[in-house]
Amino acid sequence: MKQAQLGTLSVGRLGLGCMGMSAFYSGADTDEAESIRTIHRALDLGVTMLDTAELYGPHTNEELVGRAIAGRRDEVVIATKFGIRAGADGGRRLDGTPENVRRSVEGSLQRLGTDRIDLYYQHRVDPATPIEETVGALSELVAEGKILHYGLSEAGEETIRRAHAVHPMTALETEYSLWTREPAEQLLPVLRELGIGLVPYSPLGRGFLTGAIRSAEALDAGDFRRSNPRFEGENLDANLRIVDAVEAVARDIEATPAQIALAWVLAQGEDVAPIPGTKRVSRLEENAAADALVLTPEQLATLDTLPAAAGERYADMSSIGR
Secondary structure, three states, X not given: OXXXXXXXXXXXXXXXXOHHHOOOOOOOOOOHHXXXXXXXXXXXXXXXXXXXXXXXXXXXXXXXXXXHHOOOHHHOEEEEEEOEEEOOOOOEEEOOOHHHHHHHHHHHHHHHOOOOEEEEEEOOOOOOOOHHHHHHHHHHHHHHOOEEEEEEEOOOHHHHHHHHHHOOXXXXXXXXXXXXXXXXXXXXXXXXXXXXXEEEEOOOOOOHHHOOOOOHHHOOOOOHHHHOHXXXXXXXXXXXXXXXXXXXXXXXXXXXXXHHHHHHHHOOOOOEOOOOEOOOHHHHHHHHHHHHOOOOHHHHHHHHOOOOOOOOOOOOOOOOOO
């Protein structure tokens, strides 16, 4: 697989989002054995970056990843996240304090079964804690070797600049796909000025750009997409037109819609490493094949002119882009 460069960190340019193996998308069909087979197959195909978080489960996704990489640690770039604390009552709160940074990293190291985390993100910026204090604690962890690089998730330009001034930042993780272009378009010039890579999550539009979802009714009752604005009512109908256009390009070159959507993201630069999520080997292999797909200028132009998705990315956008 070709490589992407995130700051000074080199990774396979397609990563693997592991969240859905344990949380949010998962229903009664969660199959840990298949998830572990998917991770192993990813490594075999040159997919090196595995993305997880303490929130996913919570905790169980890190544990699963830890079991999957046992004996193969040196083949893996582990990316995990801290900063959203889940309470016993199911509530969540942001916590970017230095004390929580240290508490969280020790838990993640234990669950992952490793002595270092390659890329450690703040999951969401905590407005109650100056970013300088959070990054100061992360810088100490880098000096101690407990983390090798750090990043931020869903952060805005001012926060990125302030964080980078304390300690060089490696990557920004944010949603970016054919139906969510604005965050990265606004931030890519800043990231490239500072030498920071971009890690797009949900590059397949939470599965929507695969063409497999034509109705929210097809989703599990517990699937959070059923309450996502982009999967509801008139928004869904409008967004299906985006999928239809992606499917048309896919038919022209005998690829799948997922491969077209990923190839478009990959075409945005060698400092971009999307992390499509799946818990199935067949989908993993389909996604990985996008590494070899090169879209023509005409195909890219067609995709570039698609309309923006209808509806907000989340029902509550209050913690996004701080």
